[in-house]
Amino acid sequence: MDFQVVVLAGGTSKKLVPLVSKEVPKALLPVANRPVLSYVLEQLELSNIKDLIVVVEGADAALCVGGWISAAYVDRLHVEVATVPEDVGTAGALRAIAHHLTAKDVLVVSGDLVSDVPPGAVTAAHRRHDAVVTAMICSVPVSGLSEAGSSGAKDKTKKPGRYNIIGMDPTKQFLLHIATGAELEKDTRIRKSILRAVGQMDIRADLMDAHMYAFNRSVLQEVLDQKDKFQSLKQDVLPYLVRSQLKSEILINGAPQGQQAKENGNDKVSYRILANASTPSFHELYALGPNGSAPVRRTHKCCVYIASNSKYCVRLNSIQAFMDINRDVIGEANHLSGYNFSAQNNIIHPSAELGSKTTVGPHCMLGEGSQMGDKCSVKRSVIGRHCRIGSNVKVVNSVVMNHVTIGDGCSIQGSVICSNAQLQERVALKDCQVGLGYVVSAGCEYKGESLARKEK
Amino acid sequence: MQFDDQGRVNKSKKRAVFNQPEAKNRVELFRHLPQYEHGSQLTDLESKFLELDSMHPAVYKVGVQYLAGDVTGGNARCIAMLRAFQEVINDYSTPPGKTLVRDLTAKISSYVSFLIECRPLSMSMGNAIRFQKSRIAKLPLTLSETEAKAALCNDIDRFINEKIILADKVIVRHAATKVRDGDVLLTYGSSCVVEMILLYAHELGKQFRVVVVDSRPKHEGQALLRRLLAKGLSCTYTHINAVSYIMHEVTRVFLGASSVLSNGTTYSRVGTACVAMVAHAFRVPVLICCEAYKFHERVQLDSICSNELGDSNDIARVPGRPDVNSMDNRTNEKNLQFLNLMYDATPSEYVSMIITDYGMIPPTSVPVIVREYRREYLLI
Numbered sequence: 071m072d073f074q075v076v077v078l079a080g081g082t083s084k085k086l087v088p089l090v091s092k093e094v095p096k097a098l099l100p101v102a103n104r105p106v107l108s109y110v111l112e113q114l115e116l117s118n119i120k121d122l123i124v125v126v127e128g129a130d131a132a133l134c135v136g137g138w139i140s141a142a143y144v145d146r147l148h149v150e151v152a153t154v155p156e157d158v159g160t161a162g163a164l165r166a167i168a169h170h171l172t173a174k175d176v177l178v179v180s181g182d183l184v185s186d187v188p189p190g191a192v193t194a195a196h197r198r199h200d201a202v203v204t205a206m207i208c209s210v211p212v213s214g215l216s217e218a219g220s221s222g223a224k225d226k227t228k229k230p231g232r233y234n235i236i237g238m239d240p241t242k243q244f245l246l247h248i249a250t251g252a253e254l255e256k257d258t259r260i261r262k263s264i265l266r267a268v269g270q271m272d273i274r275a276d277l278m279d280a281h282m283y284a285f286n287r288s289v290l291q292e293v294l295d296q297k298d299k300f301q302s303l304k305q306d307v308l309p310y311l312v313r314s315q316l317k318s319e320i321l322i323n324g325a326p327q328g329q330q331a332k333e334n335g336n337d338k339v340s341y342r343i344l345a346n347a348s349t350p351s352f353h354e355l356y357a358l359g360p361n362g363s364a365p366v367r368r369t370h371k372c373c374v375y376i377a378s379n380s381k382y383c384v385r386l387n388s389i390q391a392f393m394d395i396n397r398d399v400i401g402e403a404n405h406l407s408g409y410n411f412s413a414q415n416n417i418i419h420p421s422a423e424l425g426s427k428t429t430v431g432p433h434c435m436l437g438e439g440s441q442m443g444d445k446c447s448v449k450r451s452v453i454g455r456h457c458r459i460g461s462n463v464k465v466v467n468s469v470v471m472n473h474v475t476i477g478d479g480c481s482i483q484g485s486v487i488c489s490n491a492q493l494q495e496r497v498a499l500k501d502c503q504v505g506l507g508y509v510v511s512a513g514c515e516y517k518g519e520s521l522a523r524k525e526k
Numbered sequence: 527m528q529f530d531d532q533g534r535v536n537k538s539k540k541r542a543v544f545n546q547p548e549a550k551n552r553v554e555l556f557r558h559l560p561q562y563e564h565g566s567q568l569t570d571l572e573s574k575f576l577e578l579d580s581m582h583p584a585v586y587k588v589g590v591q592y593l594a595g596d597v598t599g600g601n602a603r604c605i606a607m608l609r610a611f612q613e614v615i616n617d618y619s620t621p622p623g624k625t626l627v628r629d630l631t632a633k634i635s636s637y638v639s640f641l642i643e644c645r646p647l648s649m650s651m652g653n654a655i656r657f658q659k660s661r662i663a664k665l666p667l668t669l670s671e672t673e674a675k676a677a678l679c680n681d682i683d684r685f686i687n688e689k690i691i692l693a694d695k696v697i698v699r700h701a702a703t704k705v706r707d708g709d710v711l712l713t714y715g716s717s718c719v720v721e722m723i724l725l726y727a728h729e730l731g732k733q734f735r736v737v738v739v740d741s742r743p744k745h746e747g748q749a750l751l752r753r754l755l756a757k758g759l760s761c762t763y764t765h766i767n768a769v770s771y772i773m774h775e776v777t778r779v780f781l782g783a784s785s786v787l788s789n790g791t792t793y794s795r796v797g798t799a800c801v802a803m804v805a806h807a808f809r810v811p812v813l814i815c816c817e818a819y820k821f822h823e824r825v826q827l828d829s830i831c832s833n834e835l836g837d838s839n840d841i842a843r844v845p846g847r848p849d850v851n852s853m854d855n856r857t858n859e860k861n862l863q864f865l866n867l868m869y870d871a872t873p874s875e876y877v878s879m880i881i882t883d884y885g886m887i888p889p890t891s892v893p894v895i896v897r898e899y900r901r902e903y904l905l906i
Binding site: 072073117118119188189190191193194195197198339340343344346347348378 | 569571572573574575576577579583586587590591594596597598599601602603605606686690691694716718721749753
């Protein structure tokens with residue numbers, strides 16, 4: 071179908087320290103015991119896409135991601151892993167692989183997106199309107215449990231970077247205005263020409279940009295070449311294209327759009343028959359000269375695809391989001407996890423051992439080879455593979471990764487414990503993050519802290 | 527295919543490209559026509575976009591445009607489809623071990639059945655496809671692949687130019703002679719040929735007034751009205767319930783057609799028969815403007831045996847008027863069935879003259895043109 075897919079898997083994100091590290095880049099963070107990148111790849115595989123490019127920042131991360139992909143998807147997908155230098159931003163990453171892009175349109179997906187929206191729907195909307203960019207929008211997910219606010223106090227101010235202001239036309243097909251989190255503190259400016267051309271604009275603050283974009287390849291390459299200060303797709307490229315949609319400065323297919331030569335009268339007539347047959351969008355109406363004569367202004371279309379409310383769509387870009395996604399994937403959105411749930415609504419691997427009087431509540435997951443001692447209680451948590459958990463341990467609302475040792479009498483609430491960590495006896499953790507391989511000494515109590523090994 | 531034959535419907539569903547749930551509450555008299563739940567069709571087709579490997583993107587785009595209603599009108603649909611087929615032929619390469627003639631015909635047939643699933647074909651499109659297939663079948667075997675592809679694309683270009691664009695020019699020239707100064711011309715809905723006639727007559731400097739009659743649910747006349755006003759014609763706009771009220775001031779009626787059948791019956795947008803009947807009662811001449819490629823050798827006596835059913839929600843709901851929407855959401859009630867017919871048949875008694883690219887003929891001469899000039903298809 072002439073579409074190329076690029077997955078931006080990031081590198082080691084700063085927002086997710088100490089969960090990410092050199093050995094575990096962001097793309098391989100486990101959600102319900104599967105790397106988060108696997109959700110994106112599985113969705114693409116279901117849509118019959120066989121070739122894709124995965125872009126990773128940093129050479130170490132690229133090695134890890136490449137190794138995992140070739141192990142897991144050896145026959146099913148043909149994936150090319152491209153390495154880009156760190157901190158170039160999403161636009162910079164695309165600039166680096168621009169020579170690999172050959173198809174007519176490019177679908178750019180963020181590697182941390184967990185959703186079940188079919189990418190085909192976004193690409194179909196893109197093709198139907200011959201748009202220059204189509205963005206997928208979903209409703210803002212409900213975040214966090216009310217009692218376990220990760221930042222402690224109830225946040226009265228909006229979390230920046232999470233919310234967007236999105237302006238659409240009444241038919242909800244075209245994107246007229248988009249503003250991302252950082253600009254929310256100040257006023258937001260709307261182009262008057264766009265408002266006048268379309269007549270009515272609906273502005274919504276309860277929608278979020280899901281970072282799945284379909285671009286027209288030549289336009290994307292041109293914008294990236296001309297505007298080399300652009301670092302981020304979401305914050306620079308997309309708002310630029312949306313702002314300039316009625317005063318288009320880009321050349322589509324190498325020729326300025328309004329000057330496509332109609333060689334003979336016959337072409338003109340058939341073009342007019344086709345144009346008259348369909349209701350013109352406000353772009354075409356704006357482009358016409360006075361009295362509806364031939365197009366005098368160049369416009370391009372920015373379309374939007376709104377994911378329906380029944381679909382799940384969340385991005386893993388903060389620790390709170392990580393906990394939420396884990397909770398949802400084994401809770402409400404459990405069709406995404408791909409596992410079969412037992413009668414008590416949880417997933418316990420057959421090789422896991424539970425001690426006596428140990429309870430595992432609903433919406434929990436217990437990985438392969440894990441052992442739990444006596445009188446433990448697990449509620450709404452994910453426990454990875456080969457963990458050794460002692461007796462009298464309470465794990466509530468937490469994520470425990472692989473190969474973790476937890477001593478007796480520990481109490482873990484709302485926390486994330488990374489692989490190979492060790493918690494000695496009677497440790498109490500509330501809303502903490504324990505990094506890779508860290509050892510928490512016995513009897514310590516931590517609240518809202520992030521504990522990580524010092525990098526050597 | 528008749529859709530009340532359960533066995534054949536199930537067979538065609540197995541070959542279907544995308545899943546279309548059938549509407550539950552259907553009128554008994556029209557059970558032989560396909561009717562689907564319109565709400566989920568487009569989302570279903572869109573979500574399958576990347577999985578349809580065998581579908582050419584141009585054909586897919588045209589199918590989505592038909593389904594969404596982005597392209598309407600016989601000429602526009604036909605041109606869009608033929609241009610998509612041109613792209614298909616340009617991108618085509620014969621797989622090893624197969625002949626171009628057979629393989630390309632099979633491919634085009636599969637694309638045509640996809641387009642039929644999106645929206646049933648109009649008769650003009652059926653004629654165009656038949657022409658296309660006969661051209662493919664008549665390709666001399668000595669041609670190489672590139673020459674054959676070039677020849678086919680050339681044929682499509684000739685078809686569009688001669689049968690649609692040039693034909694429209696001839697019709698416009700003929701019809702403009704029938705417009706005199708001081709005329710009041712009535713038209714129904716939005717036909718591209720009638721629009722060209724009105725604009726051409728206006729350019730010639732004739733003084734006349736236009737009455738545009740429109741109807742729910744599509745309000746197609748509004749787009750025509752906008753374009754006529756932009757060119758400076760003086761227009762009146764009314765709905766079909768008032769047509770007998772306004773007919774006494776009308777001097778001529780110009781109507782477009784989706785097709786003209788061999789018994790002189792005009793098959794066109796629903797409401798045309800009504801307008802023609804009222805005009806006949808008021809002794810106003812009715813002129814049908816139709817290109818000859820839309821003529822069909824079929825004979826139809828009523829609008830029931832062959833028609834198209836639209837979305838029942840369109841008639842249940844009035845957009846922008848929530849106060850009159852008592853019918854909304856009642857599509858599943860047992861005692862209530864919605865019927866949204868798209869086409870109707872105008873008997874030949876109501877038609878004074880048909881203006882085609884072969885001249886101005888009475889409705890009884892249609893079978894003569896079909897007989898004599900249809901052979902010309904094969905001789906181009």
